[in-house]
Amino acid sequence: MKRPAVRITDVAALAGVSAGTASKALNNTGQLSQDTRERVRRAAAQLGFTPDVRGRALSSGRTFTVALLTTDSSGRFSIPIMRGVEDVLSAGELATVLCDTRDDPLREQSYLRSMVARGVDGIVVTGRRTEPRPPIDVPLPVVYALAASTDPADASVIVDDAAGAAAVITHLRTLGRSRIAHITGPADHRSAVERAQAMSSSTLVGEPLFGEWSEQWGRQATDLVLRAHPDVDAITCGSDQIARGVCDRLRELGRAVPGEIAVTGYDNWPVMALASRPPLTSVDLRLEELGRRAANLLLDAIAGNPHHGVLELPAQLVPRESTLGA
Amino acid sequence: MKRPAVRITDVAALAGVSAGTASKALNNTGQLSQDTRERVRRAAAQLGFTPDVRGRALSSGRTFTVALLTTDSSGRFSIPIMRGVEDVLSAGELATVLCDTRDDPLREQSYLRSMVARGVDGIVVTGRRTEPRPPIDVPLPVVYALAASTDPADASVIVDDAAGAAAVITHLRTLGRSRIAHITGPADHRSAVERAQAMSSSTLVGEPLFGEWSEQWGRQATDLVLRAHPDVDAITCGSDQIARGVCDRLRELGRAVPGEIAVTGYDNWPVMALASRPPLTSVDLRLEELGRRAANLLLDAIAGNPHHGVLELPAQLVPRESTLGA
Missing domain, CATH: 3.40.50.2300 (Response regulator)
Known part of the structure; x- marks a missing residue:
């Protein structure tokens, strides 16, 4: 049993817009608000409106x-x-x-x-x-x-990774942190280099430490940072995986996060950022x-x-x- | 400048098969070995053979x-x-x-x-x-x-999760483990229940512990298992995330993995299974x-x-x- 075909005018009526607006919304043309497009889309879905794509x-x-x-x-x-x-x-x-x-x-x-x-x-x-x-x-x-x-x-x-990295530094300075180290991924990855450069333009203690995008590198580099700069009060990382390794190593060493040392990640990858102890301040790539x-x-x-x-x-x-x- | 069109016979010649076989391989019909299909696909790619899909x-x-x-x-x-x-x-x-x-x-x-x-x-x-x-x-x-x-x-x-769970138990018994506990996800998730049932049919110490698919639950449940069964020598988990939490908690408590207690995950999710300390024996869902x-x-x-x-x-x-x- 075939129901009568739903027309674009039915969709327009339900959405409370003109047929022209409904057509624009469904074809993604014209200047319409996101809200209007969404309302039309919902109305089309509700009525089962199927544009004849092959036609x-x-x-x-x-x-x-x-x-x-x-x-x-x-x-x-x-x-x-x-x-x-x-x-x-x-x-x-x-x-x-x-x-x-x-x-x-x-x-x-x-x-x-x-x-x-x-x-x-x-x-x-x-x-x-x-x-x-x-x-x-x-x-x-x-x-x-x-x-x-x-x-x-x-x-x-x-x-814009430079903007993300700058936001991290501003955040830490607002919280009163000033002796900041940076641990990141490979020196031949643009994302590692851009984030490190944007942070280095502020005063980092020592040079950024380049390594791997891994938790293991985060743990190893934590020891390097603490040896070279025992009074560090923040460690920024080029990824959430690295930051998670840093947090794990600091906990093993009995150093409080963020009490003694604040830690930041990058990527805002829920699997890492939320499972980390403590959960990570991070940068969302949007x-x-x-x-x-x-x-x-x-x-x-x-x-x-x-x-x-x-x-x-x-x-x-x-x-x-x-x-x-x- | 248009190159002369590549024909199916050119593809067949390069792959060393008949035109009929080449056509079957590219259309995924007929009984051909994976190797033959792959060779024809490579030949087609190398020559830039484009079937006229719209035609x-x-x-x-x-x-x-x-x-x-x-x-x-x-x-x-x-x-x-x-x-x-x-x-x-x-x-x-x-x-x-x-x-x-x-x-x-x-x-x-x-x-x-x-x-x-x-x-x-x-x-x-x-x-x-x-x-x-x-x-x-x-x-x-x-x-x-x-x-x-x-x-x-x-x-x-x-x-077939029952087969995967059975393989875990067989593996642990082969290694001489006999006091096995099980920690898994929500009791209303089929994957948790199927895995737990397949393991319970062997002798587990105590009932399976149902909770969340999270590292945090793995850490918490480890304490519950150790309190109820201090002599446990293996903990099987319903997911790699849970198993990672179990390993972390056992390390914090100074219990050697696998020396004292063997641990297994499930899913073989590289992000978790390989980053865990130690890396997890797991079950690949294929x-x-x-x-x-x-x-x-x-x-x-x-x-x-x-x-x-x-x-x-x-x-x-x-x-x-x-x-x-x-």
Whole structure:
């Protein structure tokens, strides 16, 4: 038994907007508030409104699909970014195809050819590192997220790590800490270097300690810091994993966190930041917001208004017990 | 400048197979070895062979896309499963669309309508829990992975947790441990109950301790176990997070792992199992293999040969230092 088809005017009536506004909201065009778009989306879902995607694709030559190309096999960074991309695109009934290249150039080329053959509307390129990467060569709108394209004519959205690192230092100084050491990841990782430089511009005790993105390195480096600077009153870390190792080692040594030594992480990865004893003050990379921004830039490009250059999204301090106390 | 189009016969020649075999390998049909399929895929990638997907879709009415519908927003379970699905499907140039319902029934309905409207070839349904779930109602081939469908006529692939738990007990007995306690997650989670029951059928000291999937619960429960059974010589855990908490607490109490007390985790989640001190003997859920099996069942269903019932994939013991020692 077929129910009568739901029309866009039914959706508009339920959402309390005009049919034109409802159409804009569902197609993600025009200047509408997030609230209006959401109301229309809910109304469409409630009524079971199904835009005839294949019909639209055939008449317009578009397939209404966007690909998220990632080198991050773990999903640690790409899944939150994808959630953000979907937030924006699903309102317009665009499907997001996740393609995992596993950092294999052959696999990346194969995916790109397949996506072009499939006629996707656009591609968001992301990964697990922040190093700028060579642009991909496809005749489609492309936006880079997390790692910028090396071509300044491309549109990229990246995390402003310098802002995040500066926020950590300001936070610690506000709490009266002045003898601050820094432990971070490999010296050839851009994210480690950028965070360390932003912190070094303030007065750190000693040079930043570069090592691995691991808890074990955090524990080892804690001993190095305490030997060189016995009166340190804060240790900032380049990742939550390192910071967790620092907290564990300080506890083993009977040094109170944050009473004697405050500790900060970076990434705001719940698995680490919340399980740490004490829970970590950290810096949130705002990956979902990064995905939303990338999706909006891509929609503009698909609509014929491409952006150029690098948009930096400030990372955000999240204070917890490792600096504030219980 | 356009290069001459690469034909399937070029791919076949480079791979050293017949054109028919190359076609079967790329379309994932027929009975071919994994090695042959891989060789053809590599040859196709090397030559830049692009099947005309849209042409095929228009002529056949198919879009050559498979959707992975998941309730697991973190990607912890769905990303490895997706990798397995892609392993199988990408050889045949099918794209895998990841749809994250965020456990919201409204969002799930909306995705399903959208996927049906888009004419996808089939759907793999997965999640973050192992509880059987109600089937989805779509006129398409569907396979359930990790959580079975409650309809026995559907095809499901799930992890055999009883086999994994039994392997843990056998391993510990082989190592001479006999006074074994069990700490696990919530009593209303199927995965906690199944693992606990499989272990209880052997002789555990005391009842399984149900609590949370957290390191903190692992630490707390360790105290409870030691108070009730001071001579315990092994603690098995329902997750790696719990086991990590157990190891931390035992170290704080000066009890040697595994010298005095062996500890086992479950899930084989590298972030926890490898960072634990000592690294955890654990049980691998084989999520990628689960994805591969699900994809093969789905391909059969798409080809008109649907399977029925529940396929159980035994979880696999991975021994490490927490039972074997350094």
